[in-house]
Amino acid sequence: MTAAAPEAAPVAVRPQRVLIATDTYPPDVNGAAYFTHRLATGLAARGVEVHVVCASDDGKPRLDREDGVVLHRLRSTRLLVHPTMRVTVPAGLGRTVDRLIERIGPDVVHTQGHFVVGRAAVGAARRGGVPVVATNHFMPDNLFQFAHIPSGLRNRVGALAWRDFSRVFAKADHVTTPTPIAAGLLTGKGFGREVEPVSCGIDLRRFRPQPRAWARQRFGVPDRPTILFVGRLDEEKRLEELVRALPQVMNSVDAQIVLVGSGNRRESLERLAARIGVGERVRFLGFVPDADLQEVYSVADVFAMPGVAELQSIATLEAMATGLPVVAADAMALPHLIDGNGxxxxxxxxxxxxxxxxxxxxxxxxxxxxxxxSLALAARHDHERSLARFEQIYLEVSSR
Incomplete structure (x- = not known):
């Protein structure tokens, strides 16, 4: 009788290890920064080991740990064409990211763009033999106002920007963008690779209908029919159209507009509202912290999105998840969000x-x-579904 073979020791299986590269991350206020933060923290909550490499918010390099995510903040300087954002110092960046990838040993690098950090991360990943997933949030329209590009040159500058984008993203193993319309945009701009639409997703546990009276009291909003906008008060959002519409609305409804967010158009919007006689009916709540954002939607009766450069519009999705009807510009990805709900x-x-x-x-x-x-449409964008898909993509590219 032979002795039983000893049992093999269990093999430890470590979690997926992902390095997310981004040029914008909170405290930056924009859709790409919010998405990247939610992706990183959402993956970490699901057991993924997540590292984020991004610009330092105060200029000095440092290592932080926030919400289960390891943040590698790189030396940065102010971006001259933007009032608040910072940009990573390019000098020596490639070597820095090379060393970072060697030290972390990620299974995959997931870049959120093709600018300074994203470009360096793609190059370092290729040199280190690490697969790359790339997600596009970019449209030249979002940068024209900050770069002060004259309107007559915007088509030419945009074409050059799209060619630069294609050169960087062509090196990725898998490319995603938030919506089918956004994927079609890349194809239309000459990007020859397959692009998978993966929704940015929203946390349906946070964004849900809440009592209106309580929210209006909290934010100091008068109790009358309310039109809401949430986002940057910048050129491509075209908020002048919304303000100009208000006198016509008030001919039939005793309405007001509430604008949530900051941006370089605030003063001009205030002047416009005063000039056309609706200054007291356009209320500016300014920046609302992300922790309180879910409650601000409850002040409204309808959500308006006049922007023309939305690859998905997380703010519109959040409004839908709180049960608001939507009126939106027939532009870019916004038609994808309207189906019986506005x-x-x-x-x-x-x-x-x-x-x-x-x-x-x-x-x-x-x-x-x-x-x-709106509630039914928003349910299709539960961020848990998006997180699960990204985890699957990471497994697919790392197993090739």
Missing amino acids: FLYPPGEVRELAKHLVTILSDAELRATMGRA
Whole structure:
């Protein structure tokens, strides 16, 4: 009788290890920064070992750990064409990221763009034999105002920017972007690789309907029919159209606009509102911290998104998840979010925008019906589904 073979010791299986490279991360305030933060913290909560390499928010390099994520903040300087953002110092950046990848040993590098940090991370990953996933949040329209590009040169500058994007992202093993429309945009700009739409996703446990009266009291918003916008108060959001629509809306409904966010258009919007006689009906709440953001949507009866450079619009999704009807510009990815839950209008058609807002604000039953449709559409964008898909993509590229 032979002796039983000794049992093999269990093999330890370590979690996935991901290095996320990004040029913008909180405290930056923009959609790409918010998405990257939610991706990093969401993956960490699911047991992934997550490292983020990004610009330092105060200029000095340092190592932090926040919400289960290891943050490698690199030496940075102020971005001359932007009032608040910082950019990583390019000198020696490639070697720095080479050493970082060697030390961390990630299974995959996931870049959120093709600028300074993203470009360096893709190059370092290729040199180190690490697979690359790349997600695009970029549109030249989002940068024109900060770079002060004259309108007559924007098409040419945009074409050059798209060619630069293609050179960097062509080195990735897998490319994603938030929506099918955004994927089609890349194809239309000459990017020859397959692009998978993966929603940015929203946390449906946070963003859900809440009592309106309580929210209005908290944020000091008068109790009257309310149109809400959340986002940067910048050029491509075209908020002048929303302000210009308000006098026409007020001919039928005793309405007001609430604008949440900061940006370089605030003063001009205040002047416009005063000049056309609605200064007291356009309220600026300024920057609202992310921890309180879910509550601000509850002040509104309808959400408006006049922007024309939205690759998905996380703010619109969050509004939908709280049960708000939506009126949005018929531009870029916004039509993807409207299906029985609101209206689209041609960008620039202020009269059409006002008509849709009046229709919704004048009919409580219609608002309720559209609100239910918004909830159903938002349910398709649960960020847990997006996180699971990204984990699967990481496994696919690392096993090739």
